[in-house]
Amino acid sequence: MTKEEIYAKVAATLVEALNVDDDQVTPTATLQGDLGAESIDFLDVVFRLEREFNIKIPRGELFPESIFQADPDFVKDGKVTARGIAELEAKMPYAELGDFKKSPTIENIGNLFTVELITRYIQSKLA
Amino acid sequence: MLLKDQVALVTGGSRGIGRGIVQALAKEGAKVAFVYKGSAEAAGKLVEEITQSGGTAQAFQGDVAQPDTATGIVEKVLSDWGRIDILVNNAGIIRDGLFVRMKPEEWDVVVTTNLGGTFRFCRAVVEQMVFRQRSGRIVNVSSVAAQHVNAGQCNYSASKGAVNSFTRALAVEVAGRNVTVNAVAPGFIETDMSEAVRNKAGDLIKKMIPAKRLGKPEDIAATVVFLCSPAASYITGQVITVDGGLSLGAVAV
Numbered sequence: 001m002t003k004e005e006i007y008a009k010v011a012a013t014l015v016e017a018l019n020v021d022d023d024q025v026t027p028t029a030t031l032q033g034d035l036g037a038e039s040i041d042f043l044d045v046v047f048r049l050e051r052e053f054n055i056k057i058p059r060g061e062l063f064p065e066s067i068f069q070a071d072p073d074f075v076k077d078g079k080v081t082a083r084g085i086a087e088l089e090a091k092m093p094y095a096e097l098g099d100f101k102k103s104p105t106i107e108n109i110g111n112l113f114t115v116e117l118i119t120r121y122i123q124s125k126l127a
Numbered sequence: 128m129l130l131k132d133q134v135a136l137v138t139g140g141s142r143g144i145g146r147g148i149v150q151a152l153a154k155e156g157a158k159v160a161f162v163y164k165g166s167a168e169a170a171g172k173l174v175e176e177i178t179q180s181g182g183t184a185q186a187f188q189g190d191v192a193q194p195d196t197a198t199g200i201v202e203k204v205l206s207d208w209g210r211i212d213i214l215v216n217n218a219g220i221i222r223d224g225l226f227v228r229m230k231p232e233e234w235d236v237v238v239t240t241n242l243g244g245t246f247r248f249c250r251a252v253v254e255q256m257v258f259r260q261r262s263g264r265i266v267n268v269s270s271v272a273a274q275h276v277n278a279g280q281c282n283y284s285a286s287k288g289a290v291n292s293f294t295r296a297l298a299v300e301v302a303g304r305n306v307t308v309n310a311v312a313p314g315f316i317e318t319d320m321s322e323a324v325r326n327k328a329g330d331l332i333k334k335m336i337p338a339k340r341l342g343k344p345e346d347i348a349a350t351v352v353f354l355c356s357p358a359a360s361y362i363t364g365q366v367i368t369v370d371g372g373l374s375l376g377a378v379a380v
Contacts (some may be wrong), residue, residue, distance in 0.1 A: 040257070040300060047258045 001124060005120045006053075013052050014115060023061045025115055032110035048075065049118070055103055055125050057117045070106055080104040088112075094120040128156030129356045134208045137161040137202070138191050138248060139218030141170040143318035144268060149173060149343025150217055151180035151352050157213065160204045162189050162217070163195070170373030181349070191218045191244030192236065198311020201251040204261050210260055213337045213355045214252050216245040217268040219286075221320060223279040234282045249297060249308075255305045263306040264355045267294050268347070270316045285311075301368035307363040309354050311346060316342040334379055338371030 002012075011025045018035045031037040031045070041064050050057050060066065065085055067074050074084030085104060088097060095117055117123055135152045139145040140161025146169070153159045159177070163170040163186055169184040177184040179276055187203065189196040204211055219241045222233040223227055245267050256263030266356055271278055273287035296307040314333050325332065325341070333339060350369050368374055 038303070040303065044258055046303075048256070 001121065003123060006126070007115070008120060009052055010049070010115060010119050013048045014045065014054055014067065014118075017041060017048050025117070027114065027116040029115050030111050031076070031113045031115075045118075047087075049122065053122055055122075057125075061091065064088065067109060078106050080106065080109065092117075092121075094124045095127050128154075129318065129352060130213070131144060131156035133157045133355075134204065134210050134211040135159045135215065135355070136204055136248070136252070137213050137214035137215040138244060139163070139268075141166040141173055141186065143320055143328055144313060144316055144344045144347045145215075145217040146173060147348040148217060148268075148351050149184065150177070151345065151348035152213065152215075152355070153177045153180075153184055155184075155356075157355075158208055160185050160187060160208070162187050162191065162199070162200060162218065164188070164190050166179075169331075174318040182225050190336050191247065192239040194247070195344065196246075196249040197247035201248070201255075205255065211252050211255055212263060213262070213296075214248055214263070214265045215254075215268065215351055216248050216265070216290075218244050219268065219270075220318075221280070221283050229281060233253070237282040238286045238289075241283070241328045242289045245293065246291055249293075253297075255303050255304075259302045260306055261304050261306075262357055263301075264307040264359075265297070265306065266351050267308070268311040268351075269294070269310040269312040271312050271370050273312060275374050275376070294366065295364045297306065307354070307360065309359075309362060309364065310366040311347055311350050311354070312366050312368045312374075313347045314342055314373040315366070316344060316347060318344060336371045337377055337379075338374045340371065342369065342371055 007076055014025050014035065015022055018037055020035050024035060046057050046062060066087060067080060074081060074087055083100060086097065089097065095112055098106055100112055136159040137145055137149050137159060140149040141163035146258065148182060149159050149161045174184045174186050187200045189200055191197065201211065220237060222237050224233060249265060267290050269290045270287040273283045273291050276284045287361065294308050294310040301308065315336065338380055350367055354362065
């Protein structure tokens with residue numbers, strides 16, 4: 001499957017899971033901020049991606065819950081610690097953390113989860 | 128018919144309130160699977176009765192307190208009928224006795240059946256309702272004893288109070304997916320479960336009920352049908368008391 005094909009399928013899945021319009025889903029759209037995803041929506045997205053691409057997504061692999069939930073091991077005073085960043089890098093090798101590292105606040109974590117990131121994740125799973 | 132071709136699953140369905148619920152759902156056109164623990168004969172009769180009047184029902188033996196009962200039965204219903212639109216957690220038991228003499232096993236079996244069984248069946252259907260169907264109705268049968276307590280029912284009251292809180296908490300999580308979760312809290316209903324109390328204090332109880340009669344399983348079943356019907360799609364996280372006014376606590380004058 002080409003990256004374009006994966007993206008198209010991911011976008012269609014998000015339209016269905018998040019009940020948004022086609023044109024809202026762009027590569028840079030964030031699930032939380034732009035597409036209005038709540039916590040159960042992330043699980044719904046995982047469920048649909050698994051079905052759509054016939055893959056298994058282990059819990060916490062696409063959306064690392066420990067950091068999302070502000071686990072004190074990885075997050076201090078609203079900021080992701082160096083250990084937390086190392087964790088993100090280890091868990092999400094397909095993510096581009098460059099911008100995030102400049103301001104690694106808990107609010108900015110949501111911005112990591114873009115349509116493009118999910119596409120790259122699926123690409124890495126299918127490779 | 129309000130529930131034509133919907134698939135319903137009811138626990139504790141062979142006797143008492145559960146039997147009334149199974150009959151009422153079937154009468155409204157739902158295909159009903161129900162769980163019974165010990166009353167194989169009553170369960171068989173109920174399936175026969177529904178089938179003969181043109182409905183569809185099947186019975187599953189199982190103890191809702193056991194860990195694998197819910198997943199096994201839910202899988203079977205899904206493979207037979209493809210979906211579960213309605214779940215009614217009705218199975219419940221009492222082990223009454225004053226707390227100073229209450230045995231740990233009397234506490235455990237009541238909590239594990241009434242609250243644990245409700246949890247297990249909800250857990251077994253929730254992904255189907257929330258992710259696959261994006262629709263569903265869950266009704267938990269609670270009791271007025273959650274709020275209006277009686278001596279000798281620490282275990283039972285605690286389990287039903289927890290069912291009410293669980294109902295509200297789950298309702299919040301799944302409301303956005305067109306799944307409603309409500310509870311019905313019956314008062315004194317004429318069933319085998321309330322027989323001992325009725326024998327001991329039937330006349331006194333009637334005096335305490337403004338409606339001047341005990342409830343029937345049909346009274347509860349009608350409320351369950353309503354909560355599963357299209358008319359109730361905007362009601363969620365509520366505990367509906369059905370008790371002829373008993374819990375109002377009024378004194379007869």
